[in-house]
Amino acid sequence: MPLDKFFDWFYTLFGLKKTVRLGIYGSVNTGKTTLANRISKDWTGQEVGKASPIPHETRFVQKKEKIHIKHRGKNLTINLLDMPGIATKIDYRQFLKYGLSKKAARQRAKEATDGVIEAIKWLNNVDTVLAVMDATQDPLTQVNVTLLGNLEARKIPVIIVANKIDKRRADPDAIRDAFPQYPVVEVSALKGKNVGQLYEVIAKHAKGAK
């Protein structure tokens, strides 16, 4: 593992690294999979996973490898990693409201807790992170603060994606005010609004981007 990190550092230092591992992180139901699907469909025509209004739909890391992004003369190859949502609590009872049986809800909760652990472990294996936040919600949550603090401590470049701007209550400026030290791109992953701007920022800020 330390050897992997050394080679990683070496390749990045000399600009030899060709593929960027782009992790999509955030709280639950912020639209991470919708964004991953949007990016993947734009460049490969294929989706990464299923998005759903039921919390913790993504319970395993979903990958789409070798996505070639070309935007305004910049080329970037990414391995897209759609992460399970990070949470500090998972109660199986919340899934009963969506019509799941008790057994299915318990199973989903178990998989969701494993998914959070897996997402956290992957923090050591991403080059750049899209931190997705729901622009209709208060951004100053402990999950967001902890996630950004960890990325900063690991020196991983972060782009905050203020998602769901198609909704009336969306307030992307609240995200900018809460985290002024990070680039913030406001998008609607669902409608595809401003995604071009996101590619531009990824090409500019991603570790290993040329």
Add this chain to the structure above:
Amino acid sequence: MKPQKIKFDFVSSATLDEKPKSLRINFILNKVKNGTILVTDGVLKPEEEIDLIKETMRRVDDGFPGIEVASLKKPAKGMLNFVEKMADQKEKIQSLFAGLAGQTFEKTSMRTGLTLIGPARFIKKVKKNPNSFSVLAEV
């Protein structure tokens, strides 16, 4: 109906600092899983806080859906910033040497601030502001 009670434990950061990382997380989660709300005059480092989330997930069951955390870190400016950075560097070097010796470095100190950690079954909402937070609990 018998009124339900919530227990608050106010623990000094010095008490938590004395414990190695793994024992510190264990200490916090044992209290919180038993229904106690823990308040301390320190802030876990981000790396330790994410370990706390990870360990919480391992312990989630029907009676313990998880935790709520709220913290306020004292902005590190001037001398405090310098002291914290030096302490971080010292810990990194100690961790590196421990790693070379095949050991795990378990001693880290908390940052100056305030943290509340409680069981999610009682704490219904945490509203954070840059310089304050409020907590809504329900029994």
